[in-house]
Amino acid sequence: MTDTTSIKHQTPLTSGDFTAADEPFALFEAWLNEAIKSEPNDPNAMALATVDPDGLPDVRMVLMKGFDTEGFVFYSHIASQKGRELAANPKAALLFHWKSLRRQVRIRGNVTPVTDAEADAYFATRPKQAQIGAWASKQSQELESRFAFEQAIAKVAARHVIGDVPRPPGWSGWRITPSRIEFWHDRPFRLHDRIEFRRDAAGQPWSKTRMYP
Ligand SMILES: Cc1cc2nc3c(=O)[nH]c(=O)nc-3n(C[C@H](O)[C@H](O)[C@H](O)COP(=O)(O)O)c2cc1C
Numbered sequence: 001m002t003d004t005t006s007i008k009h010q011t012p013l014t015s016g017d018f019t020a021a022d023e024p025f026a027l028f029e030a031w032l033n034e035a036i037k038s039e040p041n042d043p044n045a046m047a048l049a050t051v052d053p054d055g056l057p058d059v060r061m062v063l064m065k066g067f068d069t070e071g072f073v074f075y076s077h078i079a080s081q082k083g084r085e086l087a088a089n090p091k092a093a094l095l096f097h098w099k100s101l102r103r104q105v106r107i108r109g110n111v112t113p114v115t116d117a118e119a120d121a122y123f124a125t126r127p128k129q130a131q132i133g134a135w136a137s138k139q140s141q142e143l144e145s146r147f148a149f150e151q152a153i154a155k156v157a158a159r160h161v162i163g164d165v166p167r168p169p170g171w172s173g174w175r176i177t178p179s180r181i182e183f184w185h186d187r188p189f190r191l192h193d194r195i196e197f198r199r200d201a202a203g204q205p206w207s208k209t210r211m212y213p
Helices: 024-038 081-088 116-125 128-136 146-159
Strands: 045-051 057-063 066-068 071-077 091-098 103-113 171-185 193-198 207-210
Touching: 024 066, 024 091, 024 103, 024 171, 045 071, 045 081, 057 071, 057 081, 071 081, 071 103, 071 116, 091 171, 116 171, 128 146
Parallel strands: none
Antiparallel strands: 045 057, 045 091, 066 071, 071 171, 091 103, 103 171, 171 193, 193 207
C-alpha cells in the first residue's frame, strides 16, 4: 500500500509520451508524484461518486490515503451518506483533477471495505484531534449548532485525556478496485490526449485504448 505522504519523487514516467504506458498503476504513481510537487494543497484529493437507491448520482471530495495494484483507499464514516450508498451499491467512480498540471484521471470499479487491521493502522496515524473528531461526528446527520458539535468533541476529549484513542466502530475505509482508469492531459486547442485502460476483473491483463478527446 502506498502512503501518499511517503511517496518519493521519481523520474516521471511522463517525461516522454505518457500514452506509451502499458499499465496504469505506475503511470498513476508518476502523475501523483508530479502533483505532489505542483499542487498548492491536497494532491491526493479525489471526487468520489456513488449512487443512491433511486440511481441518482452523488459526489463529494475525499482524500485518497493509499493505493496499490489492489485499488484506491479512502476513509470515512460507515453511516454517512456515502457509506450507506456504498453498502447498498458497492460501485464507485473517482476523479482526480490536478489543475496545475492540467490533467485528470478517471477511475471506475467495485468497492470493498478495507480490513479492520488496515483501518486500525491508518486511524492510529491520524492526529489525536482528528481521532476525537471521528468519535464526535455523526457524519451526514443534521447538526443543530456548531456548539453542539464542540460539546460532543469536549466530551470525547475528556474521556481520552490520557492514552490512545481507539478507532470508532462506525469509522472505516473502502477500496475501489479499478476496472477502468482513464488518463487525460490537456493539449493546445483542446486536442487533448486520452488513454483508457480496461480489464474484465482484478488480476486480469489491462487493454489500452486511445480515445478522441
Ligand atoms: C478536499 C476534501 C477532502 C475531504 N476528505 C474527506 C475524507 O477523506 N473523508 C470524509 O469522510 N470526508 C472528506 N471530506 C468531506 C466530504 O467531501 C463530505 O462532505 C463528507 O464526507 C460527507 O459526505 P456524505 O454526506 O456524502 O457521506 C473532504 C472534503 C474535501 C473538500
